[in-house]
Amino acid sequence: MSLGEPFEEVLEAAKQGAEWAWVSLYRELAGPVTGYLAARGAPEPEDVAAETFLQVARNVQSFSGNESSFRSWVFVIAHRRLIDSRRAWGRRPDVTALAGQGSDQIGGDAESEAVDQLVTEELRAAFDRLTEDQRDVLALRIIANLTLEETANAIGKRLGAVKAIQRRGLIALRDQLDLEAVTR
Amino acid sequence: MRFLSDNKDEMLRSAVTDEDIELLLSGAIPEGGELSLLVPVIRMLRADGARLPSESDSRQVAAAAAELARSSRAAAELSTRAAPPIRPSWSHLVPRFIGALAALLVFTAGGVAVAADGSAPGDALYGIDRALERLGIGSGRAEERIDEAARLAGLGRAQEALAHVAEALDEAEQDGEDVADLTQAREALDEAANVVPVTEDAGARAVQQRVETLLEFIKENVHKDMGVDGREFGQEVARLARLIALNEENGQDGDSDTTNSTTATTVVSQPDSGTGNENSGNGSGNENGSGNENGNGNGGNGNGPPPDSPSETAPGRGNRP
DSSP states (O other), X not given: OOOSSOHHHXXXXXXXXXXXXXXXXXXXXXXXXHHHHHHTTXXXXXXXXXXXXXXXXXXXXXXXXXXXXXXXXXXHHHHHHXXXXXXXXXXXXXXXXXHHSOHHXXXXXXXXXXXXXXXXXXXXXXXXXXXXXXXHHHIIIIISXXXXXXXXXXXXXXXXXXXXXXHHHHHHHHHHHHHHHHHO | OHHHXXXXXXXXXXXSOHHHHHHHHTTOOOTTSTTGGGHHHHHHHHHHHTOOOOHHHHHHHHHHHHHHHHXXXXXXXXXXXXXXXXOHHHHTHHHHHHHXXXXXXXXXXXXXXXXXXXXXXXXXXXHHHHHHHHHXXXXXXXXXXXXXXXXXXXXXXXXXXXXXXXXXXXXXXXXXXXXTTHHHHHHHHHHHHHHSOSSOOTTHXXXXXXXXXXXXXXXXXXXXXXXXXXXHHHHHXXXXXXXXXXXXXXXXXXXXXXXXXXXXXXXXXXXXXXXXXXXXXXXXXXXXXXXXXXXXXXXXXXXXXXXXXXXXXXXXXXXOO
């Protein structure tokens, strides 16, 4: 994290209810959390992200650990909120959640904006065709920017399993794009 | 397609190294080209996670989060200090009410939740409003106050308990809640807080009982539709608070009042087999509140004929006028 202050100080201030600490944590993690939730088909990613942070705040007194374990913990909670939100909406994750956050909302990323909308949607659709596990792992690795270890902690799997899942996911993704390139 | 990719998976298993994968995931282009087709999708996904939240979202979520952290800390500190309960009949009621209290206070008092409650889809606060609702928490401020007040009362710290409740009602007022007669309730609570003994002495036990009666009434009734019941609610809180103050000033000779308060408690906790007890508590409280100073309302309710049996009334509670 690029919190500006040592993580331990931010965490302690957050536990005491200092608003600056929560602003700091939110600014640091809201992007990854919202992106992760969107990629995993949360009906309203921003709302579920807010829920996630409030739940984190509610339970923060019982958290102890370093920055890395904090990140994993936040995504454990995000994942639970995700499941709840899907249940509340009574539907499975779908493509529209991801497609809905088009490149125009991303802002500031010239490369992404340069990719034309049609291609973007194809890429997202390809990602959405991966298995649940693969999407989970890849979203945590790529969008949430978690390390292998943090990802393993967040989804409660062993490191080796995470490695295998991400490899299979990437290859499946590659095959899909390969296929699309051929058939186009 | 699945068949195809499984085959390729086998073929590529040895060709793609873990280092390549780590490079790719970090947004770089791995050598060798096996995975280079994936670079655009990886970059797109990375960009998804790199979006910054808006300034206003950050402030609102952070403010609500800070509030929740503070109140959970306060609650944790209180619970570690809490001595074994003096009156089991009260303490076993507390956990059961926390959930309901949390939900109900969203609509009545304090803080972010109330501010957000008036918001509509598209408003900046709407997300937080819904987030709090879905987490089953209210503002984290007023609900904690009353919860803390209950704990304080259980510890025999009646004065602090009363001041806590007064503060929660004060916040409800400041937030512009349309709750009639909260002012008189708050003033009566302040007055009571000023006269109850700080130290534990012989009279403290009686005061404690009356404070607990008051808190039970608040807990049971505050979640009702305040637009309809606000006046009665405010009046009854004020009445119970004045009873506390009155008894204190008169020493221990306020026997009829004491009986009244105790009766109310009994009615509330009597059918404690399940959800029904909340309901009978409501009924008695309101009948008292309509100006019946001697506790006749309790009798009417306790005898059962008017509404229905507790088990029947429980589900329909919210609809009763």
